[in-house]
Amino acid sequence: MKDTIILVVTGSVAGYKAAELARNLAGKGLRVKVAMTSAAEKFVTPLTFEALTGGPVLRAGFPQPGEEPMAHINFSRGARLALIAPATADILGKLAHGVADDSVLSMLLACGLPVMAAPAMNTQMYKHPAVQANIALLAERGVEFVGPTSGALACGEEGEGKMEDVETITAAVMKRLGGERDLAGMRVLVTAGGCREPIDPVRYMGNRSSGKMGAAVARMAARRGAQVTLVAAHMETHLPEGVALVRAYTGMEMRDAVGDAFPRCDILVMAAAVTDYRVEHPAGEKVKKKDSMSLDLIRNPDILASVALEKGNRVVAGFAAETEDHLAAGRKKLVAKNLDMIVINDVSRGDIGFGSDFNEATLLTRDGRKMEIARATKDSVANAVLDEAAAIWRANQGRKKPEAAEAS
Ligand code: CTP
Numbered sequence: 526m527k528d529t530i531i532l533v534v535t536g537s538v539a540g541y542k543a544a545e546l547a548r549n550l551a552g553k554g555l556r557v558k559v560a561m562t563s564a565a566e567k568f569v570t571p572l573t574f575e576a577l578t579g580g581p582v583l584r585a586g587f588p589q590p591g592e593e594p595m596a597h598i599n600f601s602r603g604a605r606l607a608l609i610a611p612a613t614a615d616i617l618g619k620l621a622h623g624v625a626d627d628s629v630l631s632m633l634l635a636c637g638l639p640v641m642a643a644p645a646m647n648t649q650m651y652k653h654p655a656v657q658a659n660i661a662l663l664a665e666r667g668v669e670f671v672g673p674t675s676g677a678l679a680c681g682e683e684g685e686g687k688m689e690d691v692e693t694i695t696a697a698v699m700k701r702l703g704g705e706r707d708l709a710g711m712r713v714l715v716t717a718g719g720c721r722e723p724i725d726p727v728r729y730m731g732n733r734s735s736g737k738m739g740a741a742v743a744r745m746a747a748r749r750g751a752q753v754t755l756v757a758a759h760m761e762t763h764l765p766e767g768v769a770l771v772r773a774y775t776g777m778e779m780r781d782a783v784g785d786a787f788p789r790c791d792i793l794v795m796a797a798a799v800t801d802y803r804v805e806h807p808a809g810e811k812v813k814k815k816d817s818m819s820l821d822l823i824r825n826p827d828i829l830a831s832v833a834l835e836k837g838n839r840v841v842a843g844f845a846a847e848t849e850d851h852l853a854a855g856r857k858k859l860v861a862k863n864l865d866m867i868v869i870n871d872v873s874r875g876d877i878g879f880g881s882d883f884n885e886a887t888l889l890t891r892d893g894r895k896m897e898i899a900r901a902t903k904d905s906v907a908n909a910v911l912d913e914a915a916a917i918w919r920a921n922q923g924r925k926k927p928e929a930a931e932a933s
Contacts, residue, residue: 527556528702529604531636533629534574536564538679539611539645539688544569546610547577549695555702558600560629561585562616585627597628601636608698609633610671611645611688614656620668621659641669641701643694648684661882664902665737665763667744671697706750708915713746714790715739715768716783716797716828718758720776724820725808732798733879736760738844739796741903743768746794746911754790756782758797761880776800776825787832792840792914795829833863838921840914842866848873852887859889865917866890868898868910876900888913 530550534543543565550557559574560583571582583600593599601607609616616630620640625631633640642663650656651673664670672689688694717739721731736757743755744765753768756779764770773782776799787793802822812818833841843864845855848871855869869887872879885900888910898909 527554529556529558530698530702531558531560531601531604531607531632531638532574533560533562533607533609533612533616533633534565534569535562535609535611535613535616536567537611537613537645537688538568540565540568542688542691543610544573544577546691546694547574549691550698551578553695553699555698556580558604559583560600560632562627562629564613564615583628583632585629587628597631598635600632601638604636604638605702606641606698607633607636607638608641608643608694610641610643610694612642613644614646614650614653614659617642617644617656617659617663621662639667639669639701641671641698643671643689644673644686645688646673646686647678647680648682648686651686657883661902664904665882667748669697669701669904670902708746708911709750711746711751711792711915711918712754712790713743713751713911713914714754714756714783714786714793715743715746716756716758716773716779716793716795716799717743718760719798720758720774720779720800722775722800722803723807724804725810725812727811730800730802730804730820731759732800734758734798735762735880736797737762737880737882738884738903738907739794740765741907742794742796742910745904745907749908749911751792754786756786756797776803776828780826780828780831783828783832787835787839790839791918792842792911793829793832794842794910794914796844798846799828800825827862829864830862836863838918840865840918840921842868842910842914845869846872846879852889855887855889859891864891866910866913868906890917 547557557578563585574582588594625634671694674687675685676687718736719732719734721729723729740762743753747753747767755768756771756773771782773779803825805821805823829843841864845858845867847854851869855867859867867889884903884906886898888896898906
C-alpha cells in the first residue's frame with residue numbers, strides 16, 4: 526500500500542512550486558492529499574491539485590451543510606506525515622500557538638502526524654524575532670524545517686526566505702519517511718543541562734545552561750532510531766520523548782550517572798555544563814545574612830576526561846563553551862580530554878548558545894578535521910554532531926579494539 530502524505534499549501538508566491546512538489550512526491554510512489562488555506566487559493570487553484578493528485582482538496586472554509594462535517598479529522602487518517610510547503614509566517618505563527626480558525630489548521634492540530642515545513646517569505650519577515658521564536662518553538666516540539674535558502678525573492682529583494690527547491694524538499698520527505706532510522710542499533714548517551722551545587726538548603730551555585738542543545742541531541746538521536754539515555758541536570762526546556770531519563774543535578778551525581786551508563790554506550794555526547802567546583806561543606810540549615818561570606822570550594826572531577834580514559838572504540842564528544850580564542854581553547858580541550866570530537870560554541874553571543882534555540886558551532890575531530898556548522902536550529906546542529914559521531918563510530922568498527930590490540 527502506498528504511504529500517504531498531507532501537503533498543506535499556504536498563501537505564498539511559491540505556491541506554484543507546490544504543484545510541482547505534489548507531482549514529484551507522487552512520482553516517488555506516495556499518495557498525496559492536498560489541503561489549502563484560503564490565501565493559497567489566491568495563488569493556485571484547488572483544481573490544479575485535484576488534477577495532479579486525483580483526489581479532493583481539503584479547503585479552509587468550514588464545511589457547508591451537506592458536506593462532510595468531520596473532514597478536518599478524517600482527511601488525515603492513515604497518513605504518515607504532514608508537509609507544509611510553502612509555509613508562510615502566518616501558518617507557522619498559528620501552528621505555534623494552537624490557533625485553529627479554519628479546517629486546515631484544525632486538521633493540522635488534530636492529525637497527530639509528524640510535521641515538516643518549508644518556509645517561504647520575505648527576508649525581513651523571516652528574520653523577525655516573532656517568526657524566529659515561532660520557528661524555534663515548533664522545532665522544539667518536533668517540527669522539522671527544510672530551508673529556507675537564500676536567493677532572489679518575489680518581492681525583488683535578495684536574501685534568506687526563499688522556499689527550498691522542490692528536489693531538496695522531496696528528498697527530505699523521503700528521508701523522514703524511510704531511511705532516517707540510520708542510528709538504529711546504536712546506544713547514545715547524552716548529558717544536558719546545568720549542574721547546580723548546593724550552598725545551603727535554599728541556595729546553589731550554577732550556570733546559565735538551559736539544556737536545549739543536549740535535549741536536541743537526545744531528541745534527534747532517538748528520532749533516528751538510537752537507543753538513548755539522557756542524563757539531565759537542571760533543564761529549562763521540554764524533555765525529549767522516547768529516551769531513558771536519568772536525573773543528576775550536581776557534578777558528583779552526574780559523574781556517577783555517566784560512569785554507570787558509559788560502559789553500555791557506543792557514543793557519548795557530553796553537552797551538560799558541569800560545575801567545575803562544589804562547596805566543600807554545604808550548610809545543613811539556611812545560612813543567615815552576614816557582612817561578608819566566603820565559600821570553600823573544591824574541584825569536581827572532570828567527567829569527560831576520566832571516562833575517555835576507558836573509551837575503547839566508543840566515540841566521545843564534548844562541547845566547549847568559550848568566550849574568547851575559541852578554536853585554540855577548543856583544540857586544547859579536545860587533546861587534554863582525549864576526545865574524538867569537540868563542538869565549539871561562542872557563548873558570548875546573544876543570538877546563539879545559552880538559552881537560545883539556535884546555535885552555530887565549529888566541530889573539530891581528533892584526526893584534525895574542522896567543520897563549520899552555520900547558524901541553525903539546535904536540532905539541525907544536533908543532527909550534524911550525530912552525523913559526525915556516527916561516522917567515527919562506523920570507522921572505529923573497522924578497526925581492532927584498542928584493548929585487544931594491547932593484549933596481542
Ligand atoms: N566537562 C566534564 N566535567 C567537568 C567539566 C566539564 O565532563 N567537570 C565537560 C563538559 O560537559 C564539556 C567539556 O567538558 O563537554 C568542556 O566543558 P567546558 O566547561 O567548556 O570546559 P572545562 O573543562 O570546564 O574548562 P574551562 O571551564 O576552564 O573552560
